Amino acid sequence: MSTDHKVIRRQKLRWRIRAKISGTTQKPRLSVFRSNKDIYAQLIDDSTGVTIASANSRQKDLAAQKGTKVEKSVAVGRAIAEKAKSLGIEIAVFDRGGYLYHGRVKAVADGAREGGLKL
Numbered sequence: 001m002s003t004d005h006k007v008i009r010r011q012k013l014r015w016r017i018r019a020k021i022s023g024t025t026q027k028p029r030l031s032v033f034r035s036n037k038d039i040y041a042q043l044i045d046d047s048t049g050v051t052i053a054s055a056n057s058r059q060k061d062l063a064a065q066k067g068t069k070v071e072k073s074v075a076v077g078r079a080i081a082e083k084a085k086s087l088g089i090e091i092a093v094f095d096r097g098g099y100l101y102h103g104r105v106k107a108v109a110d111g112a113r114e115g116g117l118k119l
Contacts, residue, residue: 014098021093022046030080030092032099032108039073039104041080041112043092053087055079073104077111080107084117094119 024031028043039057057063057072065075083094092112099105109119 005045010098012098015078018096019097021095023093026089027091027093028052028063028089029095030109030112030117031041031095032097034104037069037078037087039069039108040107041076041077042085043080043089052089053083055083070104070107073107074114077108077113078115079111081112081115081117084112085115089115091118097100 013092021029023044023046025045025047028045031044033042035039037059040054042054043052044050044054055062055076056083057069062075062079065072065105067075076106080093084090094109096105103107113119
């Protein structure tokens with residue numbers, strides 16, 4: 001177990017959020033993970049415990065784009081929305097993963113909305 005207080009605080013926030021929201025097949029959970037360099041997004045069906053689709057800033061088509069981390073986060077949001085549309089998913093529940101709804105996390109949500117996903 002890590003003794004880093006920031007990590008422990010985020011984990012507690014994450015558990016609190018996850019107690020309140022869950023994803024289904026028709027309305028999956030859009031989960032976001034933010035590292036220092038990259039950002040990852042997944043559409044998760046919690047009823048079966050399966051990841052339906054995923055996108056991240058390390059994918060070749062997104063990593064080749066130049067820009068700031070916030071701009072890449074918007075591109076990840078658009079990419080996950082595009083994958084959701086191809087699977088017939090129009091609505092999702094946003095899971096910020098214990099991060100503040102600000103900056104790159106907000107950019108993923110905005111990019112998903114631009115791509116046509118309703119959060």
